[in-house]
Amino acid sequence: MTISIWRYSHLVLAISSFVFIVLASVTGIILAFQPISEQLKPYNVEDINHLSLAEMLGVFQKKYPEIIDIKVNENDFVIASVFTNDGSDLSGYFNPKTAEYLGEELKASPFFQWITNFHRSLFLKSVGRFFVGLCSFLLFLIALTGSILIIKRQRGLRRFFSKIVNEDFNQYWHVVLGRLSLIPILIITITGVYLSLEKFNALPEHKITHTVNFESLKVSPKVLPSEFEVFKSIKLSEVKRIEFPFSPEVEDYFTLKLHDKELLVNQLTGDVISNIELAKVEQFSVLSLNLHTGKGSMLWSIILAIATANILFFVYSGFAMTLKRRQAKLKNKFKANEATTIVLVGSENGSTITYANAFYRQLIAQGEKVFITEMNAFENYKKAKKLVVITATYGEGDDPTNADKFLDRLNVLSNTSDLEFSVVGFGSLAYPDFCKFAFDVDKALQQKHQQLLPVHTVNDKSIEAFNQWLNAWNNVTGNSISIPEKDLMLAPKRLKKFKVIDRTVTKDNPDDTFLITLQSKSFQQFTSGDLLAIYPKGDYRERLYSIGKVTGNVQLSVKLHNNGLGSGFINALEQDEVLKARLVKNTAFHFPKNASKVIMICNGTGIAPFLGMLSQNKSVETHLYFGLRTQDSFELYRSQIAQLRSTGQLSRLELATSREGEKRYVQDYIMRDRAFITESMEANAVIMICGSLAMYKAILKALEKVLPESTQYYLNNGQIKSDCY
Numbered sequence: 001m002t003i004s005i006w007r008y009s010h011l012v013l014a015i016s017s018f019v020f021i022v023l024a025s026v027t028g029i030i031l032a033f034q035p036i037s038e039q040l041k042p043y044n045v046e047d048i049n050h051l052s053l054a055e056m057l058g059v060f061q062k063k064y065p066e067i068i069d070i071k072v073n074e075n076d077f078v079i080a081s082v083f084t085n086d087g088s089d090l091s092g093y094f095n096p097k098t099a100e101y102l103g104e105e106l107k108a109s110p111f112f113q114w115i116t117n118f119h120r121s122l123f124l125k126s127v128g129r130f131f132v133g134l135c136s137f138l139l140f141l142i143a144l145t146g147s148i149l150i151i152k153r154q155r156g157l158r159r160f161f162s163k164i165v166n167e168d169f170n171q172y173w174h175v176v177l178g179r180l181s182l183i184p185i186l187i188i189t190i191t192g193v194y195l196s197l198e199k200f201n202a203l204p205e206h207k208i209t210h211t212v213n214f215e216s217l218k219v220s221p222k223v224l225p226s227e228f229e230v231f232k233s234i235k236l237s238e239v240k241r242i243e244f245p246f247s248p249e250v251e252d253y254f255t256l257k258l259h260d261k262e263l264l265v266n267q268l269t270g271d272v273i274s275n276i277e278l279a280k281v282e283q284f285s286v287l288s289l290n291l292h293t294g295k296g297s298m299l300w301s302i303i304l305a306i307a308t309a310n311i312l313f314f315v316y317s318g319f320a321m322t323l324k325r326r327q328a329k330l331k332n333k334f335k336a337n338e339a340t341t342i343v344l345v346g347s348e349n350g351s352t353i354t355y356a357n358a359f360y361r362q363l364i365a366q367g368e369k370v371f372i373t374e375m376n377a378f379e380n381y382k383k384a385k386k387l388v389v390i391t392a393t394y395g396e397g398d399d400p401t402n403a404d405k406f407l408d409r410l411n412v413l414s415n416t417s418d419l420e421f422s423v424v425g426f427g428s429l430a431y432p433d434f435c436k437f438a439f440d441v442d443k444a445l446q447q448k449h450q451q452l453l454p455v456h457t458v459n460d461k462s463i464e465a466f467n468q469w470l471n472a473w474n475n476v477t478g479n480s481i482s483i484p485e486k487d488l489m490l491a492p493k494r495l496k497k498f499k500v501i502d503r504t505v506t507k508d509n510p511d512d513t514f515l516i517t518l519q520s521k522s523f524q525q526f527t528s529g530d531l532l533a534i535y536p537k538g539d540y541r542e543r544l545y546s547i548g549k550v551t552g553n554v555q556l557s558v559k560l561h562n563n564g565l566g567s568g569f570i571n572a573l574e575q576d577e578v579l580k581a582r583l584v585k586n587t588a589f590h591f592p593k594n595a596s597k598v599i600m601i602c603n604g605t606g607i608a609p610f611l612g613m614l615s616q617n618k619s620v621e622t623h624l625y626f627g628l629r630t631q632d633s634f635e636l637y638r639s640q641i642a643q644l645r646s647t648g649q650l651s652r653l654e655l656a657t658s659r660e661g662e663k664r665y666v667q668d669y670i671m672r673d674r675a676f677i678t679e680s681m682e683a684n685a686v687i688m689i690c691g692s693l694a695m696y697k698a699i700l701k702a703l704e705k706v707l708p709e710s711t712q713y714y715l716n717n718g719q720i721k722s723d724c725y
């Protein structure tokens with residue numbers, strides 16, 4: 001399958017370095033806990049930013065007759081070496097405010113030391129260090145190519161952090177976590193490379209050498225160190241180390257190492273004898289070490305640990321995605337120029353190829369000469385009579401990578417005008433430009449060839465929807481192809497648990513229909529009009545139901561069919577039983593946000609999403625045209641609808657009973673209320689239709705007669721929405 005140059009680079013880099021990356025990541029996660037464990041020790045003193053060096057020296061010199069040196073480490077622990085009044089030496093952690101001894105200096109744990117050595121060089125000395133440095137650089141490139149892939153996926157840098165639709169677990173989290181850990185990973189890799197370069201002496205030398213003119217050193221006026229102006233002006237947080245003079249002679253001085261410079265200070269007068277700025281290389285080395293290891297900041301150490309753990313997840317999810325893509329291969333029995341039917345596939349992540357391959361195999365089994373290939377490989381096919389294009393849509397209604405040259409090639413190459421074609425669009429209603437690329441392809445093909453079937457769309461890889469197209473294809477071509485469902489889908493993953501919290505029974509209803517309410521066991525965002533996908537046999541067989549959101553739960557209205565796989569499964573569920581299913585977003589059938597009025601038309605179980613929408617409705621005027629067989633059929637919904645009427649959430653109900661009374665269908669009421677319907681649509685109302693396809697067609701026919709514009713106009717305008725089956 002064709003993949004973009006960026007994805008290819010991302011993959012090649014990952015493959016070439018993954019062993020090192022895994023080893024470095026695992027050890028890196030462990031090492032992140034070293035600074036955390038150190039900082040949990042009670043030697044840290046607050047307000048180190050406010051305490052001056054002079055103040056600290058004052059208390060130390062009061063308490064101890066001789067001080068050798070004082071250090072402040074990355075954790076802001078003060079470590080000193082002193083002589084006490086009884087002449088014994090004392091070294092370890094001290095409180096800088098009171099000069100009180102706190103405890104012995106921690107020795108690095110042998111375990112962390114072992115892991116550190118492994119992390120730095122894999123115990124391979126210079127060779128290992130080189131590979132670790134190289135792997136850091138490769139990881140940096142992987143992060144860069146990954147960012148480019150995200151920018152391309154999101155169609156622009158500005159949309160880098162825009163919402164991502166969760167279609168595939170590995171893909172979704174690869175991108176989401178990739179964006180979140182990008183900055184820490186860039187920092188880890190850049191500093192890793194820098195530290196390696198330093199170890200190989202590849203950076204400029206940066207030794208500090210002071211020159212002191214001993215002749216010019218003053219011996220008066222004498223000042224106590226705690227009164228030195230220079231010590232007063234330096235905060236303890238700036239200090240790395242202060243070394244005390246060995247003797248009281250003026251030739252011996254204080255050596256003060258700060259984070260950005262080194263000073264020599266006259267021990268008698270407090271004059272600064274020499275002041276040298278640290279080279280930028282040196283300053284960056286310290287910064288690199290702290291950023292790379294998390295030394296000195298618990299928060300940063302935790303961020304590093306999380307980002308490094310994410311790297312391991314990227315390795316796993318990246319390879320899982322690649323494997324999935326590679327499984328989707330196109331193989332041919334016939335040559336392109338022998339084939340009478342051509343199947344072209346546009347796919348980014350391979351799932352559309354599974355459908356196209358299954359269709360190809362069935363055609364071959366029927367004895368047809370078929371050729372299947374990627375859309376970008378389109379050419380003039382000598383003997384082709386039929387062309388089937390099965391394509392996904394990406395980005396914002398754009399082409400998948402292996403179809404990005406198709407429209408140009410079609411323009412330049414194609415000249416066989418008696419070729420008949422059918423386009424099947426794979427897409428997701430979670431995106432605003434649903435299957436747009438398929439529509440673009442269809443339009444372009446219409447300029448040159450004969451359309452055999454209108455564009456057929458498949459939402460969320462629905463097998464049902466694909467089979468509907470297959471039936472239509474069989475009808476127009478005289479074929480009798482059927483695709484075993486197991487060829488199309490693997491058992492679904494990541495299903496969520498739902499518990500039955502209420503249900504009615506079919507015997508109470510003349511149409512074998514029942515209401516069932518499910519409570520999601522985990523937090524999930526959904527709304528009325530979305531779909532619930534169930535897997536009755538726990539395998540590839542999927543059944544979708546329109547749902548209503550009623551008091552936060554999922555409500556379905558189900559008609560039990562003879563041998564119905566889905567309805568039989570749901571009907572067998574008992575109170576409190578738990579099932580596994582998944583919610584599918586269906587934005588095209590959500591309650592409109594800005595409509596002046598909503599006219600809902602449904603028959604039978606098509607009422608389910610409307611019961612939810614009405615119970616969520618706050619103030620919109622709503623009219624419900626509900627078709628059922630008898631008044632008894634209505635009993636199932638009577639109390640809910642009465643409640644909605646009493647609260648005003650449902651403004652008007654028209655019940656059409658087809659088997660008793662005036663024996664009317666919903667479309668009869670539409671014809672009767674033509675003035676109301678027209679007036680409402682002119683005032684920006686929205687019509688929503690849910691239920692059987694037969695009813696949908698009848699309603700569209702009625703609306704065609706009633707409305708001033710064509711139904712296509714209102715469909716395009718988003719004023720007619722439907723979810724029919």
Ligand SMILES: Cc1cc2nc3c(=O)[nH]c(=O)nc-3n(C[C@H](O)[C@H](O)[C@H](O)COP(=O)(O)O)c2cc1C
Binds near residue numbers: 398428433434436
């Ligand atoms: C980044 C991204 C963008 C997408 N954009 C659209 C879109 O604009 N319109 C649409 O209908 N579907 C869109 N989809 C959904 C895919 O077309 C759909 O999941 C399809 O089944 C994927 O097929 P494939 O696995 O063969 O690539 C998008 C999916 C992804 C991951």
